[in-house]
Amino acid sequence: MMMKGLVAYPNGDIQLEEVPVPKLGDNPYAPDDVLIEVEYCGICGSDIHRWKADKTGVKTSPRKVVVGHEIAGVIKEAGPAVKNLKVGDRVVCEIVTFYCGRCVNCKEGRFHICNTLPPMEGRAHFVTGGGFAKYTVWPAKHCHKLPDNISSREAVCIEPTAGSVHSVINRLHVTAGDSVAILGPGxxxxLLAQVCKALGAGPIIVSGLERDVKVRLAMAKQLAADYVINVEKEDIRKRIAEITGGIGVDVVIENTGSVEPIDESLDIVRKGGKVLWAGGGIRGGIVAPVDTHKIITKELEIHGEISQVWKDWVTALHLVKTGRVQLKPLVTHEFTLDNWEAGFDLAATSPECLRVAIKL
Ligand SMILES: [Zn+2]
Ligand SMILES: [Zn+2]
Incomplete structure (x- = not known):
């Protein structure tokens, strides 16, 4: 049996082609595997960076494979060892599914940074295939049942919510009353701002560009931010100093993938504060100058983050299910798989677009 799938190639090309429908038992997860009929799959920033002209430095698929990792679907078939799910369950899929289980990081529960496997090889959507196709096979132990009050369309944003939980809670240990600056309003x-708000953190400040003012910064303000800053009109260092009484914020989360915010983040964080650089991750990292004097004299904690672990998904689903994090406003557009190219174009260029959901 064949189906249409959006296939990524090692040279960065992406195209829609006929691929075989995956079968239970034919994959490394069996017998704990499920066949999922995909309902929606979101277009992530990392998908877009593998696609259009500027692919400099972009880490791409190591092999020809159906991509797409923001998956929501229904279980069609379950392998003989599956205990936690049954046919008909709606699920979302964790992205890290391959790891050794024996290295120091796996033993510490940090299987997403397994020492034995490079990042791309740890992810099902780069190995056995992802969600930009009607069917995908996933290990049951890395699927989560969707609560009834979360629609499959909005559920494409559970994966970036789990990632945001990973950054805010797991990496940065943000707590109630922490002031947080989030650079980049995608x-x-x-989502990062909403997770911070759910924890009782504040003030929460979100910055963006002129093009972000109308939709993205407005939505940030509406859903979670106490302040928004247009960095093309206002001096972010001055504004943060004003807001924090000259001290700086407790936590900065850089989410832009641009060079300037790296240095900005070191200036707007308070002495003894925490900084997480994450934005470059979607394109395979960036190279930016770092003034170590600022890190040294302020005794800063500098963090990285990549993907998520199981508990981050549990927390993300709880926050969405209980209305503390809202996903519906973020899924601004929907396209069919046949029309994927228009969806990718929109996601790559439109400041009015936050998440495109591809309907399978
Ligand atoms: Zn993603
Ligand atoms: Zn390992």
């Missing part, structure tokens, strides 16, 4: 930036 879907991820708005």
């Amino acid at each position: 879907a991820r930036g708005i």
